[in-house]
Amino acid sequence: MNQTIILKQRPIGAPTLSNFDFVNDDSDLTPKEGEILLETTYISVDPYLRGRMSDAKSYVAPFEVGQPINSGIVAKVLVSKNTNFKEGDYVSGLLDWKTKQISNGKGLNKVNNQNNIPLSAYLGVVGMTGLTAYCGLTQIGKPKEGETLVVSGAAGAVGTIVGQIGKILGLRVIGIAGSDEKVEMLTSDFGYDEAINYKTTKDLSSAIASAAPNGVDIYFDNVGGDISEAVLYNINQFSRIIVCGAISVYNNTTPQKNATVQPFIVKNSALMQGFIVSNYASIFPEAIQKLATWLEQNKLTHTETIVEGFENTPQAFIDLLDGKNKGKMIVKTS
Known part of the structure; x- marks a missing residue:
């Protein structure tokens, strides 16, 4: 069953598990021409998401109550009808907190899992x-x-x-x-x-x-x-x-x-x-190249707190705000 995590209600003060809800998504997961079917592999939980849970003006629109939360995700392409992606590719981008979802590929970047950089790093040190x-x-x-x-x-x-x-x-x-x-x-x-x-x-x-x-x-x-x-x-x-x-x-x-x-x-x-x-999107290629080079040269090291299980994503976010992470907080979905 395809699961989705939605914002059930806006937090007042510190978020709690009651602010989130899991719903079963029975929508058709057959990609049409130009689309791809994705399976979530890693989910990034970040402090800025707390601001998006409030109904306040900011640099990005707030999450809507009753709708999926989204953040940086690394996902695997299960089925592709988009010539830019093939089955087995891994991609990163802003995606919904769902176990599986359909995408048209816009805003997604292929990530290379053939080098020494782990997939999770594309949400962290080189993300x-x-x-x-x-x-x-x-x-x-x-x-x-x-x-x-x-x-x-x-x-x-x-x-x-x-x-x-x-x-x-x-x-x-x-x-x-x-x-x-x-x-x-x-x-x-x-x-x-x-x-x-x-x-x-x-x-x-x-x-x-x-x-x-x-x-x-x-x-x-x-x-x-x-x-x-x-x-x-x-x-x-x-x-x-x-x-x-x-x-x-x-x-x-x-x-x-x-x-x-x-x-x-x-x-x-x-x-x-x-x-x-x-603000600095124009220098992203330069920055990613430098970060990847430093990482491969062992000039950069990175620490991740990886939480296992899609169902633990809300708790991982709460723990992040409580400072229980070391380095990047990431959920591994399976």
């Missing part, structure tokens, strides 16, 4: 996650060798890659994460120069100052909130603040109260810019 890290750091951060980079949410999918790219480009890299285990992982596995556990650090601003005695030149912000405020007290003149996400406040039901950023920006002539990865 949108890697592109987000590369484009944000290089296009907004404009790193110069010898500068200091601080990354919040450093043990997450984007954070682990940002730090490694920073090291490749000659930066001093400091990570902020939420457990001693993650802090150890950042320095031992991902080459971070130093890492800080924000949950056990009483004075985060002072800890950042100690780890970055020459100040912070680039801040890659994945979390917002109090952590980002602590970093602002340490930024240098002409620093660049890359706003990728704000996971610390996604589940808030009332506005977060933090220090006003303008004095920090003005005093340091700093740049603060938010972005979405599609």
